[in-house]
Amino acid sequence: MKSYSIALIPGDGIGRDVTGATWTVLETVAKRSGFALTGTEFPWSCRFFKEAGRMMPENGIETLRSFDAILLGAVGWPSEVPDSVSLHGLLLPIRKAFVQYANIRPHRLLPGVTGPLRAESFDILCIRENTEGEYSGAGGRVHQATLDEVAVETSIFTRAGVERILRFGFEQARARRGKLASVTKSNAQKYSMVFWDEITRKLAAEYTDVEVMSYHVDALAARMIMAPESLDVVVASNLFGDILTDIGAAIQGGLGYAASANINPDRSAPSMFEPVHGSAPDIAHLGIANPIAAIWSGAMMLDHLGETDAASRVMKALEATTTRGIGTLAGKDRTDAITAAVVAALT
Ligand code: NAD
Ligand code: IPM
Ligand code: MN
Numbered sequence: 001m002k003s004y005s006i007a008l009i010p011g012d013g014i015g016r017d018v019t020g021a022t023w024t025v026l027e028t029v030a031k032r033s034g035f036a037l038t039g040t041e042f043p044w045s046c047r048f049f050k051e052a053g054r055m056m057p058e059n060g061i062e063t064l065r066s067f068d069a070i071l072l073g074a075v076g077w078p079s080e081v082p083d084s085v086s087l088h089g090l091l092l093p094i095r096k097a098f099v100q101y102a103n104i105r106p107h108r109l110l111p112g113v114t115g116p117l118r119a120e121s122f123d124i125l126c127i128r129e130n131t132e133g134e135y136s137g138a139g140g141r142v143h144q145a146t147l148d149e150v151a152v153e154t155s156i157f158t159r160a161g162v163e164r165i166l167r168f169g170f171e172q173a174r175a176r177r178g179k180l181a182s183v184t185k186s187n188a189q190k191y192s193m194v195f196w197d198e199i200t201r202k203l204a205a206e207y208t209d210v211e212v213m214s215y216h217v218d219a220l221a222a223r224m225i226m227a228p229e230s231l232d233v234v235v236a237s238n239l240f241g242d243i244l245t246d247i248g249a250a251i252q253g254g255l256g257y258a259a260s261a262n263i264n265p266d267r268s269a270p271s272m273f274e275p276v277h278g279s280a281p282d283i284a285h286l287g288i289a290n291p292i293a294a295i296w297s298g299a300m301m302l303d304h305l306g307e308t309d310a311a312s313r314v315m316k317a318l319e320a321t322t323t324r325g326i327g328t329l330a331g332k333d334r335t336d337a338i339t340a341a342v343v344a345a346l347t
Pocket of ligand 2: 091242
């Protein structure tokens with residue numbers, strides 16, 4: 001029997017609840033589909049930090065490298081550990097070390113879920129650059145705590161980094177409805193985003209079957225709300241993609257529905273699957289976190305592992321659940337009840 005080794009990092013807050021829910025669904029579908037999933041749980045989190053003084057052990061990255069995939073809940077407990085410490089100690093290093101340069105985030109309404117918009121028929125795939133750009137981590141502070149203090153945080157855009165994410169975007173557009181929106185801000189950022197636009201144009205000459213449009217990020221943010229049905233694949237830099245995908249989450253009904261996959265496209269290291277949302281300290285411990293975003297991310301993991309039939313069964317079960325009105329209103333159904341309904345709907 002085919003078997004996959006999965007590293008489970010539930011993390012903090014509701015990350016723990018939604019990862020547990022996802023694992024229950026994945027184990028069930030694996031059994032029914034005739035393959036095995038072996039989960040190894042790592043307690044790396046802000047709680048771990050309080051004891052160990054770090055978010056993961058020194059050899060954490062090397063430990064994860066041998067797994068087929070990583071399933072992550074959420075990281076962050078800002079009242080105990082500053083976010084700048086916790087995220088730079090766990091989530092962000094994994095994305096970078098494993099060259100998970102394509103962060104894929106689908107935005108569409110599941111049946112029965114009402115979003116805040118009149119438009120109901122949008123289907124957007126956001127492709128976010130995930131290893132460099134505004135998140136490069138280059139910078140520093142000098143003259144700290146004086147009136148002369150300076151903070152510098154430099155975005156780094158490399159030709160290799162920009163070209164590979166744009167190419168990934170063109171490929172996704174080619175496989176879908178043939179439309180690509182390349183997100184820029186070259187009216188203000190005259191080096192990095194002009195560079196981004198140039199490479200967009202260079203690749204457009206190669207992908208003549210893809211209709212590509214460049215949009216400034218502010219205009220695209222408005223378009224996602226005013227005319228989301230006009231968008232197919234959206235490709236953006238790290239920070240632009242981060243912000244746009246919370247808009248994507250909002251228009252699909254909320255963060256409880258927004259899934260994401262951090263993909264290493266050449267498969268030289270494991271990819272990581274996690275919902276877009278964070279640890280939600282405001283509702284942690286209440287048992288009301290919506291697990292749908294995390295379960296959807298789990299389906300993306302099965303797809304990446306090549307278990308496409310199991311992946312589509314999980315998606316069908318999610319859709320059957322929301323069609324019945326379960327998990328469609330914030331706080332109405334408990335995490336466990338939604339999970340049980342998804343498991344019951346699995347064919
Ligand atoms: P958040 O996504 O945790 O929460 C934002 C709002 O959405 C909250 O009101 C929350 O209750 C709600 N929400 C989120 N997920 C939900 C779900 N599944 N079901 C129902 N409601 C849900 O964002 P935040 O409050 O800005 O961040 C909290 C912590 O999480 C911070 O430490 C932040 O840095 C971290 N964070 C981590 C990740 C990650 O690990 N990938 C992502 C975003 C934020
Ligand atoms: C996300 C999150 C992270 C990001 C944070 C927690 C660092 O917001 O995955 O969208 O900005 O990438
Ligand atoms: Mn985000």
